[in-house]
Amino acid sequence: MLSELAGFLFPLRCAGCAVLLEPRAPGWLCPSCFARIEWLEDPLCAACGIPLAAGAGACCERCLSRPQSFRRARAVIRYAADGAAAEGVVGSILRRHKYGYDQCLGAVLLECLVKRMPLEPADYDLVAPVPLHWTRLWRRGFNQAALLARGLAARFGLAFEAELLFRRRRTPSQTARGQAARAQNVRHAFGVAKPARLAGRRVLLVDDVMTTGATASECARVMLEAGAHFVDVLALARAV
Numbered sequence: 631m632l633s634e635l636a637g638f639l640f641p642l643r644c645a646g647c648a649v650l651l652e653p654r655a656p657g658w659l660c661p662s663c664f665a666r667i668e669w670l671e672d673p674l675c676a677a678c679g680i681p682l683a684a685g686a687g688a689c690c691e692r693c694l695s696r697p698q699s700f701r702r703a704r705a706v707i708r709y710a711a712d713g714a715a716a717e718g719v720v721g722s723i724l725r726r727h728k729y730g731y732d733q734c735l736g737a738v739l740l741e742c743l744v745k746r747m748p749l750e751p752a753d754y755d756l757v758a759p760v761p762l763h764w765t766r767l768w769r770r771g772f773n774q775a776a777l778l779a780r781g782l783a784a785r786f787g788l789a790f791e792a793e794l795l796f797r798r799r800r801t802p803s804q805t806a807r808g809q810a811a812r813a814q815n816v817r818h819a820f821g822v823a824k825p826a827r828l829a830g831r832r833v834l835l836v837d838d839v840m841t842t843g844a845t846a847s848e849c850a851r852v853m854l855e856a857g858a859h860f861v862d863v864l865a866l867a868r869a870v
């Protein structure tokens with residue numbers, strides 16, 4: 631009754647195309663936007679989760695030649711990194727959420743992640759986000775990865791550790807860099823603020839968008855060094 635009244639007073643609009651939603655429509659996207667989401671489907675690299683060609687081996691060549699520090703990484707949505715026209719429904723919401731003021735969009739992103747949760751929540755003791763440098767956090771006001779991590783932890787009843795990791799220095803944008811340069815760019819960029827909370831723990835590290843995995847791998851490396859049992863990575867979107 632209350633929600634019907636709220637729906638009448640504040641009609642919900644689709645987060646993708648702004649069309650008015652049916653009062654009883656589940657979620658925050660209209661059916662046509664929902665149908666356009668590019669979910670990542672098998673076969674995926676067993677280690678880093680990047681899509682593989684059908685018939686390829688269990689792991690991608692990058693993981694075979696240079697193993698990452700995390701045990702495995704998974705993402706739920708394909709993110710086209712080559713410009714706004716190709717970014718897709720969820721990519722557009724990610725960008726508008728990150729650089730805009732519409733915080734309601736965070737709920738849509740969390741729903742996408744929860745709907746296709748590719749990892750078993752019971753396998754983890756705690757959820758932690760990839761941190762932003764404090765200057766960037768201060769300018770932007772929030773960390774998209776931390777919002778996702780907090781929502782995920784609440785949904786699955788896991789402990790959430792917002793400040794387990796911190797960024798020692800600002801890293802220049804990874805966007806225009808190759809694989810090796812990305813790894814070099816983030817080397818020693820992270821520190822563990824609370825090592826006692828990590829000892830023997832099974833960690834789920836959350837990020838909004840993952841590209842080569844260099845950032846997540848460096849975070850995992852310092853967490854393992856600080857005593858974590860293992861680190862898995864979950865990103866909403868994978869730039870491919």
Ligand SMILES: [Zn+2]
Nearest residue numbers: 644647660663
């Ligand atoms: Zn729509």
Ligand SMILES: [Zn+2]
Nearest residue numbers: 675678690693
């Ligand atoms: Zn891989």
